[in-house]
Amino acid sequence: MRRIYVNEEWCLGCHLCEYYCAFAQTGGASMALALKDKQINPRIHIEDAEKYDSKGAEVHFAVSCRHCVEPYCVKGCITGALSIKDGVIQIDQEKCIGCYTCVLSCPYGCVAPADDGKVMQKCELCLNTTSGEPQCAKNCPNAAIVYEDRG
Amino acid sequence: MYVIIGNSAAAIGAVEGIRQMDESSQIVIVSDEPHHTYSRPLISYLLLGKTNEQLMKYRPDTFYENNNVTLLAPHRVTAIDPTEKTISLSSESKINYDKLLVAAGSSPFVPPMTGLDTVEKKFSFMSLDDARALERAVDDQSRVLIIGAGLIGLKCAEGILGRVRSVAVVDLTDRILSSILDEKGAAIVRRHLESKGVSFKLGTSVDNFEVNRAALKNGEHVEFDALVLAVGVKPNTGLVKALEKDKPLVNRGIITDTKMRTGINDIFAAGDCAESFDISLEANRVLAVLPNAYMQGETAGINMAGGNAEFNKAMPLNAIGFFGCHVLTAGSYVGDKIERSEGETYRLFFAQDNLLKGFMLINSPNRAGIYTSLIREKTPLDNIAQMIFDDPSLAAFSRAERKSMLGVVRYA
Numbered sequence A: 001m002r003r004i005y006v007n008e009e010w011c012l013g014c015h016l017c018e019y020y021c022a023f024a025q026t027g028g029a030s031m032a033l034a035l036k037d038k039q040i041n042p043r044i045h046i047e048d049a050e051k052y053d054s055k056g057a058e059v060h061f062a063v064s065c066r067h068c069v070e071p072y073c074v075k076g077c078i079t080g081a082l083s084i085k086d087g088v089i090q091i092d093q094e095k096c097i098g099c100y101t102c103v104l105s106c107p108y109g110c111v112a113p114a115d116d117g118k119v120m121q122k123c124e125l126c127l128n129t130t131s132g133e134p135q136c137a138k139n140c141p142n143a144a145i146v147y148e149d150r151g
Numbered sequence B: 001m002y003v004i005i006g007n008s009a010a011a012i013g014a015v016e017g018i019r020q021m022d023e024s025s026q027i028v029i030v031s032d033e034p035h036h037t038y039s040r041p042l043i044s045y046l047l048l049g050k051t052n053e054q055l056m057k058y059r060p061d062t063f064y065e066n067n068n069v070t071l072l073a074p075h076r077v078t079a080i081d082p083t084e085k086t087i088s089l090s091s092e093s094k095i096n097y098d099k100l101l102v103a104a105g106s107s108p109f110v111p112p113m114t115g116l117d118t119v120e121k122k123f124s125f126m127s128l129d130d131a132r133a134l135e136r137a138v139d140d141q142s143r144v145l146i147i148g149a150g151l152i153g154l155k156c157a158e159g160i161l162g163r164v165r166s167v168a169v170v171d172l173t174d175r176i177l178s179s180i181l182d183e184k185g186a187a188i189v190r191r192h193l194e195s196k197g198v199s200f201k202l203g204t205s206v207d208n209f210e211v212n213r214a215a216l217k218n219g220e221h222v223e224f225d226a227l228v229l230a231v232g233v234k235p236n237t238g239l240v241k242a243l244e245k246d247k248p249l250v251n252r253g254i255i256t257d258t259k260m261r262t263g264i265n266d267i268f269a270a271g272d273c274a275e276s277f278d279i280s281l282e283a284n285r286v287l288a289v290l291p292n293a294y295m296q297g298e299t300a301g302i303n304m305a306g307g308n309a310e311f312n313k314a315m316p317l318n319a320i321g322f323f324g325c326h327v328l329t330a331g332s333y334v335g336d337k338i339e340r341s342e343g344e345t346y347r348l349f350f351a352q353d354n355l356l357k358g359f360m361l362i363n364s365p366n367r368a369g370i371y372t373s374l375i376r377e378k379t380p381l382d383n384i385a386q387m388i389f390d391d392p393s394l395a396a397f398s399r400a401e402r403k404s405m406l407g408v409v410r411y412a
């Protein structure tokens, strides 16, 4: 199955992926119009580490759902809102009651509250958006995020 | 034929485990609750109006049909015969099994209390029917008294508060949520609940009831219109206990190994009725939370169907919220404390032998699973930057470790 993978060495820390992620959720035609003056709440996050690697470069990398083969978030979900469909871990926000069990379960910190703070959201590979494929990977200027099949 | 006693998280985990190995053989579920499988923790959200009976179904309407499961409900299992390999139902019929799973959960524990029989409106808060009965019994003039300031009692308080005149909670312990919080943490959550209108009488218990009046041991009296008994739960072990001969099959819960086998061939147990090895405490205990119930059930199911699965990651995990105050705890509270608290935000960690053992987080839930994973995977703490206690991040890990987290297919 194709998943999102991160090449940390190539990440510039530009945070473009976060904007494309937030934009993909709006379904709009223009990023400028859709996100203007908005606080974005993307499903992918860049961690900008305040530390440096051995060559003295800053460390940045993107983190988003791994679509685990044995997902703790799904197994632990108390409502049945999280489920696996064709390998993709998805969330039914109507069923979610925001208990945070998935937040407590995910090893990578990849489930977080949606805008209203009452239900959770996570990366669903943009499959339910008009674009149909992950916009973070598609628009990463340095191939630091890729969408590919590694088994 | 696979037979499962119970129709809740552990049972559903078992069905999904069996179906990973065996797509077609028949599965029979026997349950004494007359409902489609539902999320037990959601009964308080039902009272709050945040869910409904359709949305709180733990699996879709088509679940039984799609998985070739026959649901026999409401039927109570009265006995297991491991020689004949049958179970008996209260209707006096018998069902044969090849592999049996006991996923019977737990029942409310009600200690003897003087005068309890004089109380007309008294309830447990364990099931959908309990929640419906309580809902019917109260109105906006009702005064509700809850005995027990544990998870279930307080979830009931949250659920019912907006529908009634007042809610008072009595507990013998001098703090709330005593099984998962220390004094300081409990005080934060208590203040929050009090600010919403719940009142507490702690460090005391009921001396006697007289119709709708409770006399407390500290001399106070509480008048009430409805009483909720949420003192504790006890694992439903009776069916297996009855089979005990020379070797013990039950401690506090049904004894299981990491494959969820009991001491009797072809009988498995999972969920709140079972006892399993807590990796954070390194001892056996009942871990009565839903994620464990599901994962134990799934493990049992895979093994019942001839697979080879082990559940060796069990530990306490609690994510519980009250009116927007989120309390997340995991593991065991042993070893040295590391605290990063501020105001009403509580962050306390426990470390021992270079391993994270447990934590309590109040009003600071984000990315908490990164900590859970440190306990679960027994990650040596000296390989991780200490800043992780301030802020859960993957940046605290080495680059090599991160590569294996973000660059390969993850099995967990």
Ligand SMILES: Cc1cc2nc3c(=O)[nH]c(=O)nc-3n(C[C@H](O)[C@H](O)[C@H](O)COP(=O)(O)OP(=O)(O)OC[C@H]3O[C@@H](n4cnc5c(N)ncnc54)[C@H](O)[C@@H]3O)c2cc1C
Pocket: A078, A099, B005, B006, B007, B008, B009, B010, B011, B030, B031, B032, B033, B040, B041, B042, B043, B044, B075, B076, B077, B078, B103, B104, B105, B106, B125, B126, B127, B151, B152, B155, B156, B236, B239, B270, B271, B272, B273, B288, B289, B290, B291, B293, B317, B318, B319, B320
């Ligand atoms: C109000 C409340 C809130 C909770 N909140 C949370 C939470 O936020 N997070 C969390 O992780 N956990 C929570 N829990 C705990 C969680 O509900 C349990 O851990 C979980 O339901 C255990 O699942 P189980 O399948 O082991 O057993 P159960 O859900 O207890 O189901 C067992 C079933 O077996 C049936 N049964 C028993 N004996 C027989 C018999 N002889 N014949 C036929 N049927 C039988 C029972 O009637 C029951 O339907 C909460 C519990 C309650 C009551």
Ligand code: SF4
Pocket: A064, A065, A066, A067, A068, A071, A072, A073, A074, A089, A105, A106, A107, A108, A109, A110, A111, A122, B412
């Ligand atoms: S949310 Fe976390 S646990 Fe769930 S599939 Fe994604 S990475 Fe895995």
